[in-house]
Amino acid sequence: MGEAAVTGAVAGADPASRLELARGLLRRMEDRSATVRPVATPEADGKVLPVAEPLARLLPAGGLRRGATVALPAGPGATSLLLALLAEASAGGAWVGVVGRPGLGLLAAVEAGVRLERLALVPHPGTDLMAVTVALLDGMDVVAVSGADRAGVRAADRQRLAARARQRGAVLLALGPWPGADVELHCVDAQWQGLGAGAGRLRSRRVRVQLKGRGAAPGGRTAGLLLPAPGGAVAGAAGSVTTGRSGVADVGRLGKDRPAVRAAG
Numbered sequence: 001m002g003e004a005a006v007t008g009a010v011a012g013a014d015p016a017s018r019l020e021l022a023r024g025l026l027r028r029m030e031d032r033s034a035t036v037r038p039v040a041t042p043e044a045d046g047k048v049l050p051v052a053e054p055l056a057r058l059l060p061a062g063g064l065r066r067g068a069t070v071a072l073p074a075g076p077g078a079t080s081l082l083l084a085l086l087a088e089a090s091a092g093g094a095w096v097g098v099v100g101r102p103g104l105g106l107l108a109a110v111e112a113g114v115r116l117e118r119l120a121l122v123p124h125p126g127t128d129l130m131a132v133t134v135a136l137l138d139g140m141d142v143v144a145v146s147g148a149d150r151a152g153v154r155a156a157d158r159q160r161l162a163a164r165a166r167q168r169g170a171v172l173l174a175l176g177p178w179p180g181a182d183v184e185l186h187c188v189d190a191q192w193q194g195l196g197a198g199a200g201r202l203r204s205r206r207v208r209v210q211l212k213g214r215g216a217a218p219g220g221r222t223a224g225l226l227l228p229a230p231g232g233a234v235a236g237a238a239g240s241v242t243t244g245r246s247g248v249a250d251v252g253r254l255g256k257d258r259p260a261v262r263a264a265g
Contacts, residue, residue: 060215077187087113111232
């Protein structure tokens with residue numbers, strides 16, 4: 001069974017089976033790791049995993065810094081932002097996992113550029129969310145976890161997961177509120193484009209992504225992005241990255257028009 005196919009297999013599994021599934025995914029990935037090319041990173045020391053250029057210009061390290069915890073609060077564009085963060089890393093050879101997100105669409109993931117052969121899904125961890133997430137952090141480069149509040153994850157548990165990510169050199173993407181995260185990325189002012197006079201097809205969504213946390217200016221940073229852009233990936237919108245109260249850097253222009261895409265949330 002491929003990693004992308006675990007959604008149906010785990011839906012009715014008991015707690016022990018869910019935990020064994022996570023461990024089994026790690027074993028299979030370790031067996032294949034020798035055939036995977038090294039991850040290309042913005043830094044020669046390999047401490048940063050790559051992201052698409054519009055996001056790289058926004059993030060303080062130019063990518064996802066290994067050992068960091070990144071919070072993605074719920075809201076319009078949160079799922080598209082998650083997929084955009086996973087896409088470049090998985091394309092470069094990194095293993096990525098998503099825990100507790102049963103509604104994640106695989107077609108939307110493909111359109112965003114995520115490599116399904118390097119994606120592990122555990123959509124229904126139940127009360128084993130902590131154990132499953134710890135298991136995946138032990139062997140994957142990026143692990144996204146959702147539903148921490150529903151699973152009763154406490155402050156001490158959040159600290160434990162963040163510490164595990166630091167120890168293993170993984171990136172923890174926390175979907176939802178996560179006090180103490182190193183960085184928080186939040187989409188605001190989402191506007192779909194493509195409808196005209198009440199008819200047409202949704203082609204892209206323009207958002208402002210706000211960044212707060214370590215490495216950012218006191219006032220944070222914002223960037224105008226197309227998330228998703230026509231075709232499903234991420235692109236810079238006409239606008240800029242703004243740092244703090246001043247300082248503007250060009251983010252890039254929108255590429256050529258491409259076919260309409262389905263919404264990823």
